[in-house]
Amino acid sequence: MEALTQRLGGRLGRHMDVLLAFAVVGIISIILLPVPPGVLDFLLVINISLSVTVLLLTLFTKDVLEFSAFPTLLLLLTLFRLGLNLSSTKLILGQGDAGQVIQAFAGFVTGDSYIVGAVVFVIIIIIQLVVITSGATRVAEVGARFTLDAMPGNQMAIDADLNAGMIQEEEARKRRLNLQREADFYGAMDGSSKFVKGDAMAGIIITLINLVGGVAIFVGQKGLPFGEAIDRFGRLTIGDGLVSQVPAVLVSVAAGILVTRSASIDGLGDDLGRQLFSKSKVLLVAAAVLFAFGLVPAFPTLPFFIMAGLSALTGWQLMKSDDGTAAALASEAAAASQTPSQPAMDTQVTAKQKDLLAIEIGYGLLPLVDTTTEGGDLLERILMVRRQCAAEMGFVVAPIRIRDNLMLHSSAYQILLRGSVIAEGEIYPNRFMVMDPGNGTFMVDGIETVEPTFGIKALWIEASEKTSAELHGYTVVDPTTVMVTHLKETVMTHADELIGRQEVQKLLEEVREQYSVVIDELIPAVMTLGEVQKVLQSLLREGVAINDLGTVLETLADYGSMTKDTEVLTEYVRHGQSRAIVGKWLASDGKLHVITLSQRLEDLIHSHIQKSLQGSFPALAPEVSNQLIGDLQAQLELGSLSADQVVILTSPRIRAALKNLISGSLPKVPVLSLGEIHHRVELVAVGMVDQHDY
Incomplete structure (x- = not known):
């Protein structure tokens, strides 16, 4: 049964737009076409059911945005009631009968006198127009104004929280959308409340038309005695008016509840229960006042004594609960103060971490x-x-x-x-x-x-x-x-310092669905998370993007078991991403303009390479290093005259060491290795640095 219900609900949800279109067309149809009394009874019951449902929904709604469709629903329900009013009017004026629902309302409310029913009808109209609808309209108007005025400040607060790292971008986008929806809701409620007021005025006019028109038609044309006509149409008119206005009052009350409550974690019932009966002293004082009223001779004693007893009992129970809570807090505080290993001041000290x-x-x-x-x-x-x-x-x-x-x-x-x-x-x-x-x-x-x-x-x-x-x-x-x-x-420039283990872990979680096999194989069996982080840092340090993380992980899984040297693993990864790396440095003519080192100079650098915690460096004499960097800079300046992009090209064995050597003086100059050059890339040599006096 539950599965059938879920299946039916899912199908209705998928086709709700079609059902809504048929419902609107049906409302227009009952305005134009005659409706039999039996069908009218069924439609009136639907109207009452919808009104009760809307009222209950507003009671259980925690935030106005949970019922953001209410303004449009209010318009549709108003149109539905007007269509039913018009259909009942046609039956009353044409047949002198409007079905069992209207007859039941007329008999139950008016009793033996339709004048009593008329008074009740007028009072309901006054309550709806003067009290409920007018107040709800004003609240919606003020709410719309204040929401729009506060929107820039709220948006600034959202942006500040986002930049401070308190919320993520998705949460910020959601909050901005909720701000816009809330402003739209109050603006729509400000206008839709006018529908209810117009509906009440139309109900009064239709009621007068039913009474005067029915008496005139049946007395003048059908010869019904005037007294009998007044009695019949008075009851039918009052019954029709009540059938229309009672659901209208329910919807108006729902609108008032929705616009007058603020957003909270719990529902309206929980809020009222927690806030109305939260102070034991208030209930005890109220009990004393009610008991004093009961002692006045002119007042009924029993009702006042009953309410005084209930208030006193509730207040006493709250007082016991408050005393128990206070005792528990006091015992916790005493226990904390007696604990020698945890001084009281420590509970107020928090670590102040620096922003990244x-x-x-x-x-x-x-x-x-x-x-x-x-x-x-x-x-x-x-x-x-x-x-x-x-x-x-x-x-x-x-x-x-x-x-x-x-x-x-x-x-x-x-x-x-x-x-x-x-x-x-x-x-x-x-x-x-x-x-x-x-x-x-x-x-x-x-x-x-x-x-x-x-x-x-x-x-x-x-x-x-x-x-x-x-x-x-x-x-x-x-x-x-x-x-x-x-x-x-x-x-x-500092990208490598911005990616830590936490960021790497987040990246792996994002691509796990695509590369779950290689991630499970790589971490932690082959490499640790920290080792993967160091390779990614090495790539970013030289401006190599890591947006092809799948290739990076595949390469590390292939070679991670062979060596743990981060620098060597980085070179393997660079070879795997050679197309992207070289493509970034192609000149506007589509060619790679390079400055090379002579074989003797490369041999010299290779023979002096030493390993350190910061990577490989050629341990050359200071004057040799300065001369090498000066010659490279001079060749780069000459090469820039003929091409907009110039790189240094070396053999794979010294690429990392040479890059580390010149990173202080020429940090933005790329150093590529021959192993990274695809065979389809056309090379143009624009200079060479030789050994000469080194």
Whole structure:
């Protein structure tokens, strides 16, 4: 039976849009087509059932977003009630009968006098219009206004939590969506409440039409005595009005409950029970007051005494519970204070860990973080930098915390890695940076500076000079772009320091579904997680992306059992990714322009290679090393005149050692080995360094 129910529910869920379309068309049909009394009875029961269900749903709803479809549902239920009103009116005026449901309401409520029923009907209309609908409309209006006003601040709070690492990007996206949905909900409720008010007014008009029109038709055309006509149509009119307005009141109450409650962890019943009966003193005082009322001679004694007894009993039970809780807390505190190995002060001391990545800014740069001001998009731009770095490097950079530092100059900023400054710069929020792609001469006035990322001469100009600078062909960028470009370059340069064991473990979990076999074979039987991390760090240190993690793991699984030397394993991995590595350094003509070393010089370097904890280094004399680096730099400068990309090409045996040697002086110069060059790559030699005086 349960399986059948789930199957039926799943099918209904898949076709709910079709069922909704048929339901709307059906509502329009009952407005236009005649409805027999039996069918009308069934539709009226459906209307009452839906109204009760909606009311109960609002009572068990914990958040307004759980019932975000309520405004649209309110419109459909209002349209449904109006269609039923019109159908019952046609039956009342045409046949003098409207089915058993309306007759039952008329007989049960009016009793022997339809005047009593009319009074009850009017009171229900007043309650719905003046109290419930009017209040719910006002609450929805204020809620929509405050939600929209608070949205920028809430979005800033979400961005701050994201950059602080308190939440992940998926959670931030979910919170932003909920903010938008909540604003849309209150805005829709503000308008949909007008449907209920219009429905009540239409109910009054239809009721008057039924009474006056029915009496006139049956007295004037069918010769029914006036007194009998008044009695019959008075009852039918009141019954029809009550059948329509009782469900309307239920839905109005549901709307009021939904817009007047705030989001909470528990349902409305749990909240009321916990908050209404939480204070024992309040209940005991209430019991005394009720008991005093019971002693007044004019008041009924028994009801007041019963309520006073219930309040006193409840308050006494709460007091016992509070005393037990307080005693338990006191005993725990005493036990803690008597424990010699755990001093009381230790419970208030927490470790303060440094952020992996952080940006400290002067107070003059705070407008760049404020999303309510023009140009305050630094948080969003930093998120874009993290996305770009993830796409280019192959792993997600940890969230970057932004904080102000009053010790800095107002326009200065610093980029910190584990609390240490690794880059810094100065920008002017109200100016633009101008760079000349030519000879570095400027035809505009400004503050001289150096672009922090690439070290190019630049100027900070006023915003009014921007158009003139662009007409001169200068590159003009805003201050936020200067900072985030510097940030991205810094992150890419220190990528190897940003990937730890935790990040490696997360990467492996992300690709486990695709490479579960190789991961299980590799870790921990062949290599440890730390050894895999060191290989990935070595790749990132030379700008090799690790977004093809499958190939990396396959290579390590093949050669990890043969050697534990991280440097050697890195060379094997580089060979496996040779196409991607070499393709990155091809010049614009599609060829690889290289500077080579003579055979004698390679033999010299190879004969002096020594191993250390930091890798292989050629133990050459200082003057020899300086001469080698100077010659390489000179050849690179000559080669850059003929090609936009130039690399150093060596034999595999010295590639890692030579890269380690020049990394301090030429950190961005790539060093490739012959084993990494595919046979289809066309090489162009633009220079050679020989041994000569070494």
